[in-house]
Amino acid sequence: MRRTTERAYVVAFLAGIGVAVATLAVLLGSILAAAWPRLSWNLVFNFSNSTDPSTAGYAAAIVGTLWLVGLTLLFSLPLGIAAGTYLEEYAGHGRTTRLLQAGVTNLAGVPSVVFGLLGLALFVRALGLGAIILAGALTLTILVFPYVVITTQEALRAVPSSIRDAALALGATKWQSIRRQVLPAATPGLLTASILAAARAMGETAPLLVIGALFLQTFLPDGPEDPFVALPVQIYAYSTLPTGTWGGVAAAGMVILLGMLFSFNIVAIVARNRLQRHRW
Amino acid sequence: MTVPPPTVSEDILDPAVESRGLSVWYGRKQAIRRVDLKMARHDVTAIIGPSGCGKSTYLRSINRMNDTILGCRMEGELRVDGEDVYGPGVDPVLLRRKVGLIFQKPNPFPKSVYKNLAFGVQLHYRASPSDLDGVVEAALRQANLWDEVKDRLDDSALGLSGGQQQRLCIARALAIEPEVLLMDEPCSALDPVATAKIEDLIFELKKEMTIVIVTHNMQQAARVADYTAFMYLGRLVEFDRTRDLFEKPHEELTENYITGRFG
Numbered sequence: 001m002r003r004t005t006e007r008a009y010v011v012a013f014l015a016g017i018g019v020a021v022a023t024l025a026v027l028l029g030s031i032l033a034a035a036w037p038r039l040s041w042n043l044v045f046n047f048s049n050s051t052d053p054s055t056a057g058y059a060a061a062i063v064g065t066l067w068l069v070g071l072t073l074l075f076s077l078p079l080g081i082a083a084g085t086y087l088e089e090y091a092g093h094g095r096t097t098r099l100l101q102a103g104v105t106n107l108a109g110v111p112s113v114v115f116g117l118l119g120l121a122l123f124v125r126a127l128g129l130g131a132i133i134l135a136g137a138l139t140l141t142i143l144v145f146p147y148v149v150i151t152t153q154e155a156l157r158a159v160p161s162s163i164r165d166a167a168l169a170l171g172a173t174k175w176q177s178i179r180r181q182v183l184p185a186a187t188p189g190l191l192t193a194s195i196l197a198a199a200r201a202m203g204e205t206a207p208l209l210v211i212g213a214l215f216l217q218t219f220l221p222d223g224p225e226d227p228f229v230a231l232p233v234q235i236y237a238y239s240t241l242p243t244g245t246w247g248g249v250a251a252a253g254m255v256i257l258l259g260m261l262f263s264f265n266i267v268a269i270v271a272r273n274r275l276q277r278h279r280w
Numbered sequence: 281m282t283v284p285p286p287t288v289s290e291d292i293l294d295p296a297v298e299s300r301g302l303s304v305w306y307g308r309k310q311a312i313r314r315v316d317l318k319m320a321r322h323d324v325t326a327i328i329g330p331s332g333c334g335k336s337t338y339l340r341s342i343n344r345m346n347d348t349i350l351g352c353r354m355e356g357e358l359r360v361d362g363e364d365v366y367g368p369g370v371d372p373v374l375l376r377r378k379v380g381l382i383f384q385k386p387n388p389f390p391k392s393v394y395k396n397l398a399f400g401v402q403l404h405y406r407a408s409p410s411d412l413d414g415v416v417e418a419a420l421r422q423a424n425l426w427d428e429v430k431d432r433l434d435d436s437a438l439g440l441s442g443g444q445q446q447r448l449c450i451a452r453a454l455a456i457e458p459e460v461l462l463m464d465e466p467c468s469a470l471d472p473v474a475t476a477k478i479e480d481l482i483f484e485l486k487k488e489m490t491i492v493i494v495t496h497n498m499q500q501a502a503r504v505a506d507y508t509a510f511m512y513l514g515r516l517v518e519f520d521r522t523r524d525l526f527e528k529p530h531e532e533l534t535e536n537y538i539t540g541r542f543g
Contacts, residue, residue, distance in 0.1 A: 093350070162387035166449070169345060170400035170456060171377035180399065185390050 031258075034251035043252050047218040048234060053245045058253055060217035061234035064133065065202060065260070067221060068230055071137035072144060072201040077194055079141070080148025081183075087149065088156040089178055108146035115143045116210030124211050131212030134224040139207050144197040151196055155189020156182060188272045195268045202261055205232040231257045286520040286530060288507070292318040296460055296490035297342055301356035304337050304346065311337040313514040314356065319460075319507070324482060324491045326505030326522065328498055330542070334514040335494045336384075339462050342492065343379035344372040360460060377404055380453030382463040386445035388437035388452075393429050396437045396448055400456045415455055423451035424481055443474025450481065461485065463493040467500065479504050498538055502526050510534045 038053075046057025087104070091097040119139025129135040159182050167177035183190075214229040215237040221228050229237075235253040238246050295318035304312040312334040319325045327335040337346065344365060346352045358365045365375060388396050397416040401407055407415060416433075420426040425447045429440070437448055446466060453461060463482075467475040482491060482504045495501050501508050502522060509519040510533075518525060518534045529535045536542055 160387075162383060162385065163389060165345065165348070165383065166387045166389065166452075167399070168348060169343065169376055169381040169383075170403065170452065171373050172400075172403055173373050176403060181389055 028258075031251050031254050034248055035255045038248040038252040039255065043249075043256065048216050048229070048237070049218075050216060050241060053241075053249050056238065056246075056249050058231060058234055058256055060214075060220055061229045061231045061253070062256065062260075063220050064213075064217070064228035065231045065257075067133045067224065067228065068136050068140060068208075069198050069201045071133065071224060072140040073194060073198060075137065075141040076144045076148050076197050076201075077190075080145050080193065080197070081152045081190060083145075084149040084152025085156065085178065085183070088153045089174075089182070104146045104149050108150060111206075112143055112204055113206040113210060115139055116207030118142065119207055119211045131214075131227055132225050133221055133228045135211055136208055136213065136228060136230070137224070139211055140201045140204060143204065143207060144200045147196050147200060148193045151193035152186075152190060155186040155193065158189055159185045188275050191268050191272045191275070195265055198264055198268075199261055202257065202264075203232055205230075205236055208233050209236070231260070286518065286524065288520050288524075289316070289318050292320045294321060295319055295359075296321040296361060297492065298359045298362075299338075299341075299356065300358075302338070302341065302358055303355045304334070304341055305351075305353045306337075306349065307351040311514055312341070312354075315511070315514075315516045317509055317516055317519060319490055319492055321490050322486055322488075323506040324486050324493060324504050325507045325509065326501035327492065327494045327509045327511060328496075328501050328537075329511035329517075330537070331496075332513075333511040335511050336464050338511070339464055339492060339494050340381070342460070342462055343376045343381055345376075345381060347372055377456055378458055379460045379462060380456070380458035382446070382449055382453060382461065382466045384465040385469050386442060386449050388440070388445050388448050390436070390438055392434045393437050393440070393448060394433040396452050397455050400452055404456055419451040419455035420448075422454050422485075423447045424477065424484075425451055441474070443470050443477060446470060446474070446478060447481065450478070454485075458489060460490045460492065463491065465494055465496055468496060475500070498526075510537060512537070 042055065043057045044062065045059055046055055047059050048061070049056050083104070087097065087101060091100065116139060119135060119142070123129050123135040123138045124131055127135075129138075163181050163185055164177050167181045168174070172180070208230050213233045214227055215233070217227070217229045231253060235250050235257065238250040238253065297317075297319040299315055299317050301314045301316065302312055303310060303314050315334075315338060317338075327338060329335050340346045341354060341358060342360065342365070346354070354366065360375070360379060364370070389399065391399075394416060397419055398412055401412060401415050417426060417430075420429060425444060428444060429448075432439075437445065440448060446469075450461075450466075467478050470478065479500065482493070485491060486506075493501075493504065505522045507519065508522040508525045510517045510525065510529075510531075512533055518529060518531045520530075525534065526538055529538060
């Protein structure tokens with residue numbers, strides 16, 4: 001009897017994993033099947049158009065997404081790591097800390113379209129930036145900031161307190177101990193933070209639509225002050241056109257997006273594993 | 281009993297460490313109750329006692345490592361080299377440079393052997409690369425570790441054995457030339473061979489510095505210590521020359537503990 005119960009649980013857990021793996025397989029399979037006839041280098045090098053699916057591409061969207069993700073990481077990592085370090089190492093356990101912590105946690109749960117509205121009101125209009133890459137990156141920065149903070153805190157928590165004690169006992173100040181021992185020891189976890197932030201920034205559609213990303217862009221953005229289109233926005237734009245002819249183009253865009261996401265993750269994971277040679 | 285209580289404290293005229301009426305609380309719980317104790321210069325003092333008797337707390341109050349524990353509070357007086365450690369204007373960071381601490385579990389940084397040594401030195405001195413090499417080598421030699429690690433200075437310190445890691449931690453503390461070395465059950469995670477190496481090291485080191493060692497192991501106290509203090513429930517029960525304390529303890533409590541009737 002006990003053995004049967006035991007087995008039933010294992011089967012239930014396996015079923016759970018099975019659902020996850022099957023979903024992923026169906027998702028990748030159906031995207032690839034739809035995209036297959038359209039896959040060609042033209043997708044990468046051609047600009048977008050709304051008249052001829054056989055020549056429509058993602059050139060501007062790819063460059064736009066690279067700009068957005070790069071700037072978002074540039075802004076959000078230092079800010080988020082600083083905030084996470086403060087909360088974890090300096091803030092103590094008082095009421096204010098708990099309030100700040102609750103604020104960060106709740107921020108992570110806010111729907112992304114809300115950040116889009118905030119970005120529109122604050123960066124596009126109040127600061128008068130307009131619908132440019134910088135405004136998009138700042139909006140995405142607010143969006144990924146809580147994830148970076150929380151992941152940083154987890155990374156710091158994973159560093160044993162004996163490391164902090166060792167540094168303090170050698171006459172290090174608190175900041176010297178954090179800067180020279182704790183943060184370096186937490187680097188693998190901080191890389192996880194950057195993976196999460198980049199993945200979020202790469203995949204967000206709604207906030208960029210709200211602040212006014214382009215649908216059709218026939219030039220490459222040169223810098224943060226240019227208007228832009230991003231990959232998920234471009235995919236969405238194509239998918240609003242008649243499905244029979246444009247569905248394949250949209251699916252091909254998803255392949256590009258997923259490809260970029262996976263390559264970024266692989267780089268970060270390889271970097272993390274190399275850093276993990278020194279581990280307690 | 282008619283034997284007079286030991287007066288060995290009065291013979292220690294120029295103590296390296298001295299506490300008077302030292303009490304320590306964690307929140308509302310009192311961990312140490314008015315302890316008077318003197319540590320003779322260039323001697324080894326062992327603090328023994330059952331778990332929770334306050335011996336580690338006492339040790340950590342000497343270099344103010346208890347400051348980092350939330351809700352920890354102390355009263356009374358603690359002097360290192362005659363200077364009030366808790367006095368106004370004392371920087372615990374500078375104090376810890378003078379008073380090193382070795383932890384129960386070896387805690388090397390997750391870096392190379394060399395960087396483990398260099399960290400403390402670079403905190404306090406501006407050393408040229410060749411000077412630094414010299415300091416690192418000298419400290420590793422002093423800790424009897426040089427011959428075992430000289431070919432793997434750039435390897436991770438975490439690849440060393442437990443005993444080697446602990447001697448690395450000792451070398452790391454020696455590199456900044458402390459006057460007092462505190463050891464908090466330094467051998468409790470080590471095998472007998474590694475333990476013997478650390479004990480040999482303690483004999484050599486006491487020529488250069490004052491050593492205070494907390495230990496669970498009474499044989500270890502008997503082997504390495506010149507003086508031994510027995511603590512129980514936060515109080516100092518008895519303090520004497522090691523041989524006297526083990527051979528003719530004055531307090532029944534001490535006798536019961538060292539003969540293994542409780543512990």
